[in-house]
Amino acid sequence: MRALVKTRPGPGLEMIDVPEPTPGPREVKIRVLRAGLCGTDLHLHDWDPWAAETVRTPMILGHEFSGIVAEVGPDVTDVEVGQLVSGEGHIVCGRCRNCRAGRRHLCINTQGIGVNRDGAFAEHVVIPASNVWVQPEDFDPDLAAVFDPLGNATHTTLSFPLAGEDVVVTGAGPIGVMAVAIARHVGARYVAVTDLSGERLALARAAGADICVNPAEGDLRQAMRALGMREGFDIGLEMSGAPPAVASMIDHMNHGGRIAMLGLPKEPYPVDWGKVITHMITIKGIYGREMYDTWYAMSSMLSTSRALRDAVTSVITHRFPATEWQTAFDTARSGQCGKVVMDWS
Template sequence: MRAAKIYGTKDIRVEETAIPPLEAGKVLVKVDYAGICGSDMHEFVAGTFPIRTQPVLGHEFSGTVVEVGEGVTTVEPGDQVAVEPLIACGHCSNCRRGMANLCSNSGGYGYSISGGFAEYAVVKEENAFKLPAEMDVKLGALVEPTAVAVHAVRQSTLRLGDTAAIFGAGPIGLLLLQAVKAAGASEIIVVEVSDDRREKALELGATHVLNPVEVDAVARIKELTDGGVDVAFDAAGVQATFLSGVSAVRKGGEFKVVSLWEQPVTFSPNSFVKTEAKITGSYAYANLFPEVIRLLAGGIIDGNKVITSLIPLSDIVEKGFETLANDRKQCKILVDMHLS
């Protein structure tokens, strides 16, 4: 089969490789769609993560079951599935607390095991979630990033009627926007430099969009919300958004960091000590795929509005990674395995 492998910074190659062997309790999936994630971009631009132990990328993917191993009962050939990439040990203290996303011994498809930027993937039965018949399999590739957004909102202090700000309107930012809206936020302010992404945010329900190059975003947020939002989410991961996010929350509010970072930030602790604001992180998700599938299948979160391009696997570098690095009009690019 063909697969996209990463060998280092800006070194991704589509090569022939063996289909992983099918074992008991596992499922052979013919990949239909796979999304390029912000964390994939981090590896492309800044180098591979320490957790990577094999080169085949891709952890946001969906496909069709073609064969099942001995003992598999929950899916069968012909089923369309979304694959949860996280593989938790189930035994460490965090797993026992229900925090599989923080597993001390975790692995994952696309990192420690061959991933979804390939024609086929072999996954554990429990990692293959059957999609409803009426759901486009394309949206199955958005279950993983949508779960990231839903988990962040669920973990936050946001309550019905609260105000929220989202810094960054890339894929996670736009999914956060929809999750925040579904959770009942009364005002949603999106801060984004790209004109196209601000327009998309308005289309998806933002009450205000701000270009931080043209206006003082923090001052405007405080003006719109009488002193600051209840919860601000960072989906950009740069120094400027961190400083703005901390400053944009009301006294006693929360700044939730969802993005991954290539560089450390510098800030004064006084920015939250004097306001008793909370700075919290959100990482991945835990036990959320069924709920997220329902949100996408029912259109409560519109995954189609986040997808901007479908590309063949052969063009994953030029039309995928390089395009995302240089074109702010792009949002979620999916590798479509049906394209040649």
């Protein structure tokens, strides 16, 4: 089968033929239809220090995907051949303290599909049956392919009650835009978004943002005045990993404000802990999805809101056949886009 492989340490990838995987007793083999590009894939392509420390080559990349079940192992009873599915990209051990307590997203032995084991940039991928999420028969495979980042957005956005609250989202990448749509869906009063990309701010505005701020041209204080806000933001959703964005968010939070942080920084940076303490701000780190409460939440929201489905789908701005993978990577790296999806069908 065709697969996009990190064949050796160093920058770059290769599209090569590899043997088709075979599912184990409790595993499922999926014929990949769509696969989304993530920032993690760019790190792995470029072979930065994190990639060099984490990945053992050869490795098939890719962890955002949808596909059709092609084969199930003999011990699989709840997944059937022919079903359209998405996949949870974090495989947990089931034995550590958090797993045994039902907090699987906190597993200390988590392995990532496309990072620690072969992933979905291929015609077929094998994952544990417990990681398979079955979609409705008529579900859009493009939308099913972005359930991984949608789960990140859902986990982050629903970390704190949002109804009637004023929300600021820093970073209007695909996950930030999805967070805007979710905040609007669950009843936030105002949603403000910051980003340096005009294209991405336009996506956020279309997804339901009340006001969009380019920090090179304005600031959150001006946004608050424009919205008629007399106090700071109640909820902050940090999606950028950019130190100036984090500092600005903290500066504009109300006393008792709550911040959920998903964006990964490139390196450590200082935080005004005096303001965090004196303003009694709660900061919560977010990684991945709660398994599987987040999956139930996003499926339920999408099933009840056409507006939310349209907003999430609008995040997919570019689609390429898998054979044009290099163009897909270049587009994703440009930042002048939303989500990039490759077609493996």
